[in-house]
Amino acid sequence: MKHFFFFLFLLVSSFIYSQNFNIKGKVVDASTKEPLIGVNIIILNSNLGFTSHEEGKFYLEGKIKKDDMIQFSYIGYQIFKTTVEEILDSKSVIELKKKILNLNRTVIVEGLIGKEGYTPASFSKVKRAEIQNDYTVQDVPEYLSYLPSTTFHTDGGNGLGYNYLNIRGFGQRRISISVNGIPQNDPEDHNVYWLDMPDLLESTELIQVQRGAGAGIIGYPSIGGSINIITSPFSDKPKFELSSSIGSYNTRKYSAKFSSGLINDKYSVYAKLSKIMSDGYRDNSWIDFNSYHVSAARYDKRLTSIINFYGGPISDGLAYYGIPKSMINDKKTRKTNYITKKEIENFSQPHYELLNELKLNDNLTLNSALFLVIGDGFFDYDGSWSIYYDDYFRLKANGYDSTKIPQNALIRAKVENKQWGWLPKLTWNHDNGTLVVGAEYRNHRSVHWGAIRYAENIPADVSPNHKYYYYKGANDIINLFVNENLSITESFNVLGEIQLAYHKYRIYEEKYLNNKFNVTGLFFNPRLGLNYKFNKNSNVYVSFARVTREPRLKNYYDAAESSGGAVPQFKQNSNGSYNFDEPLVKPEVMNDIEFGARYSNEKLSLNANLFYMMFDDEIIKSGQLDRFGQPITGNIDNTIHSGIELEGSIKFNKYLNLIMNASYSKNYVSKGNTYIKYKDVDGLKVIKQLSLKDNTIAGFPELIMNAVIRAKYNGLTGQLSAKYVGDFYSDNYGDKLSELSRRYNGLVDYTDNKVDAYFVLNFMGSYDFKINNVLEKVKIFVQVNNILDKLYATHAEGGDFFPAAERNFLMGIKLGF
Secondary structure, eight states: OHHHHHHHHHHHHHHHHSEEEEEEEEEEETTTOOBOSSOEEEETTSSOEEEOOGGGEEEEEEEEOTTOEEEEEOTTBOOEEEEHHHHHHTTTEEEEOBSSOOGGGTTOOBTTBOOTTTSOSEEEEEEHHHHHHHOSSOOHHHHTTTSTTEEEEESSSSSOSSEEEEETTEEGGGEEEEETTEEOSOTTTOOOOGGGSTTGGGGOSEEEEEESSOOTTTSSOOSSEEEEEEOOOOOSSOEEEEEEEEEGGGEEEEEEEEEOOOBTTTEEEEEEEEEEEEOOSSTTOOEEEEEEEEEEEEEOSSEEEEEEEEEOOEEEEOOOOOBOGGGTTOTTTTTOOOSOTTOEEEEEOOEEEEEEEEEOSSSEEEEEEEEEEEEEEEEEEEOGGGGGSTTTTOOGGGTOOTTOOOEEEEEEEEEEEEEEEEEEEEEEEETTEEEEEEEEEEEEEEEEEEEEEEEETOOTTOOTTOEEEEEEEEEEEEEEEEEEEEESSSSEEEEEEEEEEEEEEEEEOOTTTOOOEEEEEEEEEEEEEEEEEEETTEEEEEEEEEEEEOOOHHHHOOGGGGGGTOOOOEEEOTTSOEEEEEESSOOEEEEEEEEEEEEEOSSEEEEEEEEEEEEEEEEEEEEEEOTTSOEEEEEEEEEEEEEEEEEEEEEOSSSEEEEEEEEEEEEEEEEOEEEEEEEOTTSOEEEEEEEOTTOBOTTOOSEEEEEEEEEEETTEEEEEEEEEEOOEESSTTGGGHHHHHHHSBTSOSOSOOEEOOEEEEEEEEEEEEEETTTEEEEEEEEEEESTTOOOOEEEEETTEEEEOOOSEEEEEEEEEO
């Protein structure tokens, strides 16, 4: 009988303690409450294992006893163990504490990445899970173009090669762009050359896009907004991935990447190699990009160190001139590229970074970023127009045969850049908020020269080393800021910042003309924001910022075109020399007022933001392109940019969600003039001042709308993306162009300056699965762009319109080991 009771006891115990439990939960960072994706979750002493997915959520199912121990582990965090019963009692929210500094946060000091409901600014985030879901070959501008008030355009038409990003209509020269907190805007030109960082998104952990005046804590002064890209490709366990894709226009991508996982609880290594090739949509707009990214990290008790090395040698066919608008709707002619096959580019720009974060104590943290960027390359371009200038190549001036004038010339322009810098930041988390004090020093030096690569009828004794222009450029940058986000009460916080930004431009060692000058500027940029949080779901904010930003070095003097008549833009003395203390070009000054409101819960998110931006001496486009297809710009007295941005998302269920945003803005000249050239009735050339008051500013669409609907089910993912961009103008004459052209003969050489509104629909589909224990993850995907096969232009400068590609596709496979 006693054996019967013992057997009955075991049976009852087994029934009580070994049941099928379904446990749902969420894993978050204990301090920031940010969800953690990819956390390893295992039932100890069993073969059951899981990972947290989107928004840190997890789902456990199987034969689990209430007293079973569950272990949660994640790279850079303390291992957490608990019982099933305790999870059920804690409402299934697991908070992991940092064991050592989290790799993903190494360069992210407080304030660099905004906090929803707390930071008084308009911003969006794109996290690694989303990037892994829908990134294929597209460059950063195209990938981000579905965020509020964001558009992109590309020279070649298919999103590869030279790409440009606009936020609220402001071009990327006026947006502060950084990788791991390190500025990427060229110190002389202000542009960002995305093609010199190919396949960067493959190694990206997080992207934050902030709209409006950029804060000093985020980077160098910016007008349209700021973009911070965080690369943190490390994994908590060893991984190896191979991928291959092929698509329209002979587009191909091959890549391999490796993660070591956490070695001896102290080290981690990541490496990626990839190659992207395409013939391009437009004629001769081919690309051949090679990409590498190597990162290594070491974790100590209070210090985390990361070394990054990334970049890639690239070559491409140039396509920086547009086509007449009449060709946009013609499938036979819209691919036309007026640049020849001989006009190519080769460039390499490796980035070296040493990132450190030192925990001085529980409340005080020191961040440091040391970096070095070395750029070296050339581009060859057509110089057949040189015959219309008197001695453009300065051959006569150097004693060569003056009877021979080079024809059909091919010019090689050489650029060598070297930039290094240091960005330290000290963060103090005190009882009522966070104080960040930081600095930035950047040292930039460059060499520029041009030579004849080939020409007909060139004097026989012209040396291949003959440089018809040569000069050196420099920019020294010092940036200091103090940023405080102070909690007055639990519901009310104030953000205040003061930034001092100093720069010193130089041109020196100019051959032939020997122009030599320095231009310095010291700008004071204050910022104030107020945020009130009604509850955990809703808040309102208001902010004011004043930003002053210097022109490009080229605005002061286009030394590469000195043989074509370009002169320094400074006041002249009575003897004809230049007064380099009085530049004619001015820094632009903006006062930005923003008001916003947010509401968010687990299923619904709504954001609204109003902005009013007032400029003095704004640097705007003129509607003309320079020799290299770049917009010619200049100051205008006063301008206004105002608008509203709306954003919302809804999760219908765990399978389906919808994201939508829209923005409407007015962008016009409130006071300002331009000078026009035309021919009078007698055919004589006349220069006249023309008022642009109340004219719409070139390049700013009034209406932008985006919608993305995404469905997921059992490894299948489908995403449909829609984008609408309203009309905008290619110059500052707006709807008055026809009238002005009739009045002023020869004003411009085109008749239509409107980029017509366009609507485009894209699709992305994928299937994720695994094959036994051999392949941890297999992903096959297909991407179809411009499903409706619309013929449209995404951008224009004056009479140069840039076509977008017709319907095109990409398909591929990823294998994870």
